[in-house]
Amino acid sequence: MNFDNRPIGVFDSGIGGLTVLKHLVALMPQEHFIYLGDTARVPYGNKSAETVQLYSRQCAAFLREHDVKLIVVACNTASALALEDLRQSQSIPVIGVIDPAARSAVASTRNGHIGVIGTRATITSRAYEHSIMQHVQGTAPKIHSVTCPLFVPLVEEGWLHSDATTFIAREYLRTLVDAHIDTLVLGCTHYPMLAPVLSTIVPDAELIDCGQCAASEAQSLVKPCTPTDQHGTIHAYVTDQTPAFTALAESFLGFPIGIPERVVIDGPDERKATS
Amino acid sequence: MNFDNRPIGVFDSGIGGLTVLKHLVALMPQEHFIYLGDTARVPYGNKSAETVQLYSRQCAAFLREHDVKLIVVACNTASALALEDLRQSQSIPVIGVIDPAARSAVASTRNGHIGVIGTRATITSRAYEHSIMQHVQGTAPKIHSVTCPLFVPLVEEGWLHSDATTFIAREYLRTLVDAHIDTLVLGCTHYPMLAPVLSTIVPDAELIDCGQCAASEAQSLVKPCTPTDQHGTIHAYVTDQTPAFTALAESFLGFPIGIPERVVIDGPDERKATS
Structure with a gap:
């Protein structure tokens, strides 16, 4: 058998991606997950394609630092505007919603x-x-x-x-x-x-x-963790500790995940100022 | 008489500050204004104090590059969370709303x-x-x-x-x-x-x-431009070209200002990752 114990990476502009994570966990309870919510810059839905692409690259780079085997772009805006860009720059599979x-x-x-x-x-x-x-x-x-x-x-x-x-x-x-x-x-x-x-x-x-559809696709794409009778782990990260995330996370996910860790992901800005 | 022809700087997380600029222009039509909307990271209202302070410092730094004589923090969230921080770091007057x-x-x-x-x-x-x-x-x-x-x-x-x-x-x-x-x-x-x-x-x-109240305070704080029969200028900048800004600017401001120039203001992140 062929197993891969690396975690699955999931990112979203904020909390919404937890409804995707919910289905991923339900379908693959033994997998380990790294979730990143870019709450310091949420929402993406009213920003330009160029800005959404920059933010998505930064999210993906953070997940890669955690040696993920798959990146799930659990955000429709980022899936619409940044998926091709991410696929070209990543050597692991990247799926959107x-x-x-x-x-x-x-x-x-x-x-x-x-x-x-x-x-x-x-x-x-x-x-x-x-x-x-x-x-x-x-x-x-x-x-x-x-x-x-x-x-x-x-x-x-x-x-x-x-x-x-x-x-x-x-x-x-x-x-x-x-x-x-x-x-x-x-x-x-x-x-x-x-x-x-x-x-x-x-x-x-x-x-x-x-989210449900993306979870099925994710399952078909990755080699599973070594089977055990244990549930996998979920590590959640955010770019800003906001009251909304803590208050809403459980209702979005269906179960509690505790307080996420805050991280800084905005590296040097590759964009150029334009008029 | 004592005049100061430097512009007045105004910043907001996005477009809302244009309702403040509207009153500033009505009260001081001869003044020159630099407006910055941080549309790449709007809104500030659901973010943490630490993040709002960082973003506000970056906005203020951008305005200082334009040699403004006064900074108007045209955003209630930034006024509530970042005004003292800005006042301590700036040598020019800073007022909030x-x-x-x-x-x-x-x-x-x-x-x-x-x-x-x-x-x-x-x-x-x-x-x-x-x-x-x-x-x-x-x-x-x-x-x-x-x-x-x-x-x-x-x-x-x-x-x-x-x-x-x-x-x-x-x-x-x-x-x-x-x-x-x-x-x-x-x-x-x-x-x-x-x-x-x-x-x-x-x-x-x-x-x-x-905005109306802040405009009165601003007028009392600055030396005016040299009197002319000309209207002053308005230069608007945004951190992201979003459809909403262009569509709404005129209704917020009461008159058109054209397409704002996009600028990059997020320098090195001074925040430290914390758990």
Whole structure:
């Protein structure tokens, strides 16, 4: 048998990636994980591609220092804007959350109407459209994409079931309801927390959790740890100790992970000032 | 007469400080201004004091390179967490937005019930309470503080008059309505954009715009430019070219300023990693 006891590295702009880590741990409980949340610079969703690429390279470099066997980019914005850049610069496998979810959406739809919701950066990048179209065989589905920038702050406020959240979600999803989508890609790692509200608005649509899809792909890519009857370890790091991370981590992950260690990852800035 | 033709420096975590710049320009149209929005790391309101202080020092250092005669910290979070730190390290005057607004609130209240709304970092710092108490003569007012973290994303989405915004504002301001406040400090530079909605919820309260108060203090602190019949100049810089800045700048400022120049300000990180 062929085993690899190195940890799996996971990074996100903040806390959202914990919903991805949750599925990774559920699927591969014996693996060791290094999680990095770039909480000093969160969110990535409203920043430029160049800036997201720089921050992603710094996150990946930190994970490599921990000798990881795989990097999971557990952030839709970074997956949309920085994945190719990371793959070119890394000698280990790097997976994002978009391609696995796109494949799952194509397999799920029956009527050919797929909804995609995400941050402005993710939706503007059209990464889901491109990825879905690559997986299509036969008739191309109609993809209905909507930016939902208020969902992340609503989740981080813990307003998961408030009337305001339902009101805003109805506004955002209006065109998707009208289009009779039967599949809704939750294109942001925060959005699974809103699944109960979203289900009431599009009750007939299958919700695609990008973290769940990415976990399956990760499992298929790495050699497993040597089998034991022990659970693996999780080491969590953040770039800023913020109240939100500590308060929300358990609800995002499903179990407590204690206080993460703060680290500094922003090395020399490779960007040049431009006018 | 004694004149000083150096510009006035203004910085904020992003775009909100433009509501402060608006009042500075209105009050001192002949002055030259350098505005810096740290859009690569916005927002500051959910970050730790240590991180906000580091970022603020980097912003101030950038403004000093432009030989400014005064630094206006046009961000409530940075004013709450980093003003003393900046004052100790700078040889020119540095003013924030909290103290001028606190003084104005004390002068405004008749019934002694002052409401303060702001980001989590600003409210948690209790900076407004401390500042208001320093200006009180006679009976101490009762200060009612509320965090309103969803207001910034709502403003940045342009949801200034939506039903969702009114709904959320009613939720946030419920205790202030019950307390019969007659003065409401808008303790975040985004909040003046919500003044029409807030006025409907607390119609009898005077709204204190921290930018307007800070502009008056700035005027009293600097030697003016040599009088001419020309308007002064505004040079705007950002640390990331984001769609939001370009889209919102004119509505925040009241007039167009063109596309800001992108600059890199994050030098060597003085922070130490801590566990």
